[in-house]
Amino acid sequence: MTKQLMMVLFSAVLLMSSMQFVQAAADLEANTPVISAIKTSMQTRHVQLQSHYSAGAIGLTEDGMIAVKDAGAVPLSQRGALAGLVKDENADRVRLYKEIAVANGHPEWQGEIQSTFAGRWIDKAQAGWFYQRAGAWVKK
């Protein structure tokens, strides 16, 4: 009787464990409405940011964000707008990393998702764009 109970208990535990493993092995969820909205917002902004990357006014940071690298590369009248774009972009990026972590049931993954993105942004950046390495700006 107790042996049977033990077997049932043990198999239930095994089943639960294997289910968790399957969940962990699957692809990351990145298609929630919130994530889509962030992507659209970033896509629209990128049209404005693109020329600034090429001009070296902005660059990609080591932590998956963007930063003003050389404000002198844009006319004085546009510097305020550029700073605003950078600020909004970084806010979207933080939200994106957070939402992916939350959508996958692991809010604690936010930091790791951010560092994964950091490497991928730089990897996919166009030649001539700037990125940070060990605190210094490097031209790709």
Add this chain to the structure above:
Amino acid sequence: MKHWIIGLGVVASVALPACVTINIYFPAAAAEKAADKIIEEVWQLKQDQEESSSTPAETPAKPVAQ
């Protein structure tokens, strides 16, 4: 004896899932894949992504020789 077995069962049912939870690793490969997809969309690196290439209706021009 009976107490011992029940105790073991309780310990197992608590400890085993706990081990599994701790062992849940960050899926680095899946994260890279997801990141690549998102970056490609945001930077529009793949032109043929959404819009189906509007192939012009090919009307084979019949060369009228002669």
